[in-house]
């Protein structure tokens with residue numbers, strides 16, 4: 001269990017963490033997702049004891065870590081910029097954590113454990129090679145192996161798959177998840193890739209400007225995003241956000257008056273809002289609210305097609321199965337439909353903060 005409360009950390013004038021609150025449950029695989037500079041690495045370093053916060057507390061398994069040295073915290077951390085011994089073999093790099101007095105294992109147990117981890121990471125055939133002669137992706141796997149090889153109270157992983165190509169990333173994602181499931185060690189996994197967070201996280205924490213904006217399961221984050229920025233962070237193509245206002249009867253009316261969506265918004269008439277709908281939730285000629293527009297552009301994405309449609313002055317994109325969208329040409333009239341349960345409503349974005357989600361029926 002990892003608990004951070006009210007963590008503040010500044011570097012000169014830069015506030016890296018600004019009252020961060022985080023709870024990672026025992027045995028959980030928790031993904032911390034955020035853009036560059038949001039404070040992800042600083043969060044991990046604070047847990048590991050490599051940075052001392054200006055304020056706030058770090059607890060591991062209910063124990064306050066104030067004054068506890070990194071080595072005594074029992075967490076294993078893998079940095080994005082990994083420190084390996086380039087002249088030593090991959091095997092020796094994996095074995096070195098097991099030679100430290102704290103984690104020393106009998107030689108045959110160590111060999112067994114290294115074998116297991118190497119197999120999981122697909123590096124068994126590389127164990128005799130010096131790390132300096134491995135590819136970036138192979139080195140990254142050795143670095144990850146060094147973390148996983150020793151028993152720890154928690155694993156802290158900082159973008160551990162960032163140097164791998166797309167195919168290997170996908171394969172390793174599945175393996176990492178299997179490792180978590182098998183070993184049940186609390187894991188805090190940092191990434192700026194929302195696909196990775198959705199694929200791996202039992203829960204996801206979205207971090208921005210040194211604070212956690214939202215914590216939830218992938219369903220909670222996807223269906224009830226806290227604000228427009230969280231909604232934009234998940235899903236490609238991105239969520240459509242149409243500007244408009246709440247009409248006197250609580251329905252949505254777009255700014256150009258061309259789109260009306262019946263709903264009962266939990267907001268005063270006249271409130272400026274954005275209505276959100278994900279491209280995969282818009283159908284061509286389906287059931288639900290109907291919208292008419294004209295085709296702007298189409299782009300084939302493998303087995304599906306992304307169709308961008310002009311609706312009044314706005315564009316919306318939708319993803320349709322290839323069969324249903326072949327033959328569409330620019331300027332063709334199209335009828336779209338959206339199910340009311342797939343509509344999200346947000347306050348309009350403001351310069352000081354992204355629009356928050358508003359409930360509606």
Ligand SMILES: Nc1ncnc2c1ncn2[C@@H]1O[C@H](COP(=O)(O)OP(=O)(O)OP(=O)(O)O)[C@@H](O)[C@H]1O
Nearest residue numbers: 011014015016035036037038039040041042043192
């Ligand atoms: N040692 C340091 N000295 C000065 N500023 C720092 C230091 N470490 C981090 N910062 C600043 O603190 C903020 C948060 O940095 P952090 O590395 O935690 O972000 P991040 O979310 O991990 O980003 P990235 O994905 O780019 O690694 C940034 O503005 C960064 O420039």
